[in-house]
Amino acid sequence: MSESFKLTRRAFLVRSGVAGAGLLLGFHLPSRRKFAAAPVAGTEAAQPAEVNAWIEIHPDDSVLIRVARSEMGQGIFTALPMLVAEELDCDWGKVRAEYASASENRRRGEVYRSMSTGGSRSVRESNDYLRMAGAVAREMLVATAASQWKVPAEECRTADGIITHTPSGLTKRYGAVAAAAAQRQPPELVFLKEPDEWHLLGTPVQRLDIPDKIAGKPVFGADVNLPGMLHAAIRACPVFGGKLRQHDAAAIAKRPGVVQVVALDDAVAVVAESWWQAQQALLDLPVTWDEAGNGAVADADIRASLEAGLVAEEAVVMAEHGKPDSAFASPAQQVEATFYAPYLAHATMEPMTCTAAVHSDGRVEVWVPTQNASASLEAAARTAGVDPLSVEVHNTQLGGGFGRRGTSQDFTEQAVRIAKQVGRPVKLLWSREEDTQHDFYRPASMARLTAALNDKGHLTGLRARVAAPSILTSLGMKASDGSDPIALQGLADTFYAVPHLRTDYALRTLHVPVGFWRSVNHSQNAYFREHFIDQVARAAGQDPYRFRLDLLKEAPKQRAVLQAVAEQAGWDKPLAKNTFRGIAVETSYGSHCAQVVEVRVNDDRSFQLLRVVCAIDPGHVVNPDTIAAQVESAITYGLTAALFGDITISKGRVQQGNFDDYPMLTLRQMPLVETRIVASGDFWGGMGEPPLPPVTPALCNALYAATGKPINSLPLSAHGLRPA
């Protein structure tokens, strides 16, 4: 229960210039549902009312909340509606969620703001305007009821979708006043609840999407079915950068079900009555490729380029403080290690897919599992050569995303190209092999870290050189000075108190496409740094946990999660025979996370992953059960990569294709995950990615404790270290 205009609340000017256009919520923009006619008395209840772009209230009090970010498993289809509902004071049991439309977003002046779903940004970036949308709608509902009762709005309170006039006890349901409320001017000023007034945020409510997901009902991209739809299977040039030279369509033209063979610049697609027919014909289609001079590139060439980067003159300094050169002039002790992290594919369970219809009147529709519906819209418009306002994007459920389905919309572009040539709706689905071999990979990287210790064993200097391809440069998002503001995530922005520091970056230009892979460059850089810290601690003769604590004197949040995880894991308690622990900490995407991995190591170098203990500080907590699930998720994803992940290149192409040669962690190998939420409650952090970076170094540190040998390259399987 909450009272209106409670003065302790934080006030937000809805249309003030304080946050610029950032607070323009589009409350006055015309709705796609037509409410132009003023409601006639007595008929208001006949229709749902869009109180603002985010919220539709139905006569039966059910509330539809629109979600502009993509649900790919991380739980935002529940978390974002919770933010709205908290301030709206509606009955959570009557809340439904649906995707906001990218097309509406464009038509209505970006009313839904960013639809990009990456960088763990959904909650931390949109919590303010979503809570305000709820608060504004609530004010409009209260004002409507108060004016109908002819009482001051200040005398009314709201809870569970009911407005109560406190002095008289009169009540009205939201559904009864919503249509009239939708006609009101939105308030200029709203008050948001203080965290201690929240009743929904911070509680483990059940996810809205799960009942359908356990019944097999959600429509994923691969499940789209349209009248007259055909199916496409595709093969792109296996050598990155190459083009289609020749193909012999006649060789498969008479195959059952085959309708058309479509040649694209760098790929060829077979369109058939069913996907299996298309794929079988594609496998037999004779094709020759122009490999664009990349057909001889091998892993050794890539390694050589990375190694050259470790000593290259042209590196760009990304962070420097103190006097790093003098710190290394005559240290009491110097420790150095050189690391390698391989390319990684995303391997979403649902391979890339998109369904497109290019209509004869110039309209284009796409049905697509996307991490950025606005990017899909732009890609479809650009590819079809139509005005973006002619494009309708229908978001589907995503069978995983992990960064693959956002910035790069290659699958959308392909589907539109194919549908345009075929003249009928076409569902394009990649085979698993196509998906593994045509990803935008986590960059292969090398790093050389050097530490200077004084005679007391304190870390006085740290140098880190990273040699890696640049994601931003490869996506055309960065200038050509050789810098990349995210390449040194986790190194340039380190929270450790090191008096003298230099991190620099040698950009490597390689032909393998790179992209955003869950936690991006934190994933490998945290491994480099945190596994190195254990090597430095050992050189200093110190316990790796306490060595870190000493370095975190000026980093209270990181210190707190590290202490919490050590306590939860029983860091100082003796371990069973052959059992070892490793610890690591990282801050990424606005949240702080520390983990302890426990392994039991066998004589044959196989090991059991016993448990992973995680302490996480995401600031405010929206849904603690979703946090626990994301911790389990990121740990699974990170462990899979650390254990097995290795995309290798030969003859210019990826050598792996399916789960037999690009294996995944399975249930049998999965450790128990224990999550402790240490919410400091004064910021909004991300959740999808922050629990990933610590797990690889924590595991490597545990195995280092067991074997005494550092593991300075990944995956572990390349060292003969495998889960039993």
Added chain:
Amino acid sequence: MLQLNVNGQLHELDIDPDTPLLWALRDHLHLYGTKYGCGIGLCGSCTVHIDHKAVRACLVTAADVSGKAVTTIEGLAPDSEPVQLAWQAFQVPQCGYCQPGMIMASVALLRDKPSPTDADIDAAITNICRCGTYNRVRQAIHAAAAGKKEGADV
């Protein structure tokens, strides 16, 4: 003409008898709960029941199952199936793509072994989940087994 018995309904299909059951279900019967993940029987996203046994639908042809009883995720009763009730209680799914296969594999496991040990679960649930629902899958299977035994709601 092939005759398929899916979820208790008979369907006549004029398709290539070599069509994998997975694609017969998806592209011809429009039962989309059974998912494609790898096509080589490794990921388990296409797990269905054939005469009550868990089978990967990408590895059998439509002709193979002619005359047999095929059950897909659409053929379960989510309001009473203990596995699905446990899945709800433990909030198992994340993206949800692999979950029909996980659920079908788990229902078959509990039919064979009403009180599975962790080792039984390890051996039976080899499905791949990229979201990392494994801890909850294990918990939910144990809970479903307990619920079944007591005849109570999970």
